[in-house]
Amino acid sequence: MNELQLSLIGAGVVVxxxxxxxNAWQGSKARARIPRRMPVDGAGIDATAGVPDADDDRPFIEPTLSPPRVPAQSSERREPTLGPAVAAGSSVQDAFAINEDAWDAPPASRKRATQDAAAHAARPEESVTATADTAVEADDGALDRQAQARDAQEAAAASAVARFDAELAADDTVDAAAAGSVATAAAAPELANVDTNEPVANAEAVATAAATPEAATAAVVPVAAPPAAPSGPPPIIDERIDCVVALPLANVIAAERLMPLTVRMRRAGSKPVNIEGRADEHSPWELIRSGGRYHQLRMAVQLANRAGALNEVEFSEFSNLVQTLADAADALPELPDMVETVARGRELDSFAAQCDAQLSVNVLSDGAPWSANYVQAVATQDGLLLSRDGMRFVKLDARQNPVFMLQFGDTNFLRDDLTYKGGDLITMLLDVPVADEDLLPFRLMCDYARSIGQRIGGRVVDDQRRPLSDAALQNVDKQLLKLYERLEARGLPAGSPVTRRLFSQ
Structure with missing residues (x-):
């Protein structure tokens, strides 16, 4: 081995x-701080218990009594008794009296004073307690006094148990009387003065007051039950835009039996499919939910949406889904005629195409183009929310339904670099049948376009970037009123849930 290895090994050994x-030094210090166990006197008192050493800075703790030791040869358990000195009238404090001036002395003096007090207490004529075998040897009548004391204790315990049971019974009676009559206190004012320290007497008084005619009359006053809250959201299926198939059931079926199938029955082609159930004839229809039990089921496919009318292929796919659910629920469905259903879908799609209108107004910059980052800050400050695809900001009404949208060209506010993406035209878009007509959404959109143009330096223009006058906006507003009337006549008011379903993708 070279010198480097030897030096590393040596350094490791030294460490x-x-x-x-x-560790050895710390262990010796810890053992030095642990107090040594002192010998115990024959009377069972630790003469140095609680007495600190001369070098101990901890607060002084009074001497404590250790449990009396029972001789090993004694196999019978005996209760301790008081000696003659205590019986003659001496107190425990007198037996263990220690001069209070000794506590102000140095630790060695306090230790000697404690030992003297323990020796004084160990003498038979001044001891407070003694073991049972010592008491028997000293006095033959100690067992008699011990038996009498034990009998007295048992009698006192039995009396306490009896009083406790009586109090529990009284409390139960009071609770029952209070639950049976709300007006007991009003019918019997004298109960307010009943002593609470006598529970049995209180129970009798309450029971007597509850038996009075006034209390009985107050007890039968009916309490109006709160109106039942709806158990869930309103039903979705609507015969105006859906092809509905009833699924009569012979027995009640649990939702857990249907849910594995319903999660796979969302669409038939491009058309949404919905499944609802209810417990009886008087219960409302609801979507299949966990924990539900249903006696009736129905399944529906939407006849038309913005993807077009229901066609033959989609109807056949829907029929297969209905049959699959019927087999699982032991139902016998009655499917409608395919030709008639497809014709209904085409007619509804034709009507929707006549009423499907989208209007837009634009804000054109008067000077330099805006950055996408700036447009996003303005829209967010005005309370508009970014859509999931990041292509537009949406203005919502109080019911969280869309009113109009804001677009900035082809900017995607989630994926594009907003610092370098810019443009000079902001577009406000109104989906006429989707927005609630009671809000006058077109006027609201135009007012917002004027407001944002004044704040960021722009003017309101049409799609050809020509200024929009107030007369042109009023003309568009009149045409919208006719469109709203047509939707109302069909039973599909603008902004209603069923209309939003019809004009969805």
């Missing part, structure tokens, strides 16, 4: 020896 020596 190891240093650690061992340090």
């Amino acid at each position: 190891l020896l240093g650690v061992v020596a340090y």
Whole structure:
């Protein structure tokens, strides 16, 4: 081995020896601080218990009594008794009296004073307690006095148990009387003065008051039950836009039996599929949820949406889904005629195409283009929320339904670099059948376009970047009123849940 290896080995040995020596030194210090166990006197009193050493800075602790030792040859358990000195009228404090001036003395003096007090207490004529065998040898009548004391204790314990049972019974009676009558206290004012220290008497008084005619009358006053809250969201299936198939059941079926199938029955082609159930004829329809039990089921496919009308292929796929669910639920479905259902879908799609309108207004910059980062800051400050795809900000109403949208060209606010992405045109887009007509969404959108143009330096223009006058905006507003009337006549008001489903993807 070379010198480097030898030096490393030597350094390791030195460090190891240093650690061992340090641990030994710490252990010796810890053992020095542990007090040594002192011998115990024959009377069972530790003469030095609680007395600190001369070099101990801890607060002084009073001497303590250790449990009396029972001789090894004694196989019978005997209760301790008081000696003649105590019976003659001496107290425990007198038996263990220690001069209070001794506590102010040095630790050695306090230790001697404690030992003298222990020796004084160890003498038979001044001892407070003694073992049972010593008492028997000293006095033949000690066993008699011990038996009498034990009998007295047992009698006192039995009396205490009896009083405790009586108090429990009284409390139960009071609770029952209070639960049976709300107006007991009003019918019997004298109960307010009943002494609470006598529970049995209180129970009798309450029972007497509850038996009065006034209390009985107050007890039968009916309490109006709160109205039952709806158990869940309103039903989704609507015959105006859905092809509904009933699934009559012979027996009640649990939702856990259906849910593994319903999670795979979301769509038939491009059309949404919904499954609902209810417990009886008077219960509302609800989507299949965990823990539910249903006596009736129904399944529906949407007749049309913005992807087009329901076609023959989608209807066949829906029929297969219905049959699969019917087999699992032991139901006998009655499927509608395919030709009639497809014709309904086409007619509904034609009506939706006539009412499907999207209007837009733009804000054109008066000077330099805006950065996407700046547009995002303005939209966020105005309370608009970014959509999931990151392409637009959405203005929501009080029910969290969309009113209009804000777009900044083809900017994706989630993926694009907003610092370098810019443009000079901000577009406000209104989906007419989706927004609630009661909010006058077109006027709201135009007012917001004017506001944002004044704040960031722009003007309101149309898609050809021509300024929009107030007369042109009023003309568009009148045409919207006709569109709203057409939707109302069909039973599909703008902004309603069923209309939003019809004009969805």
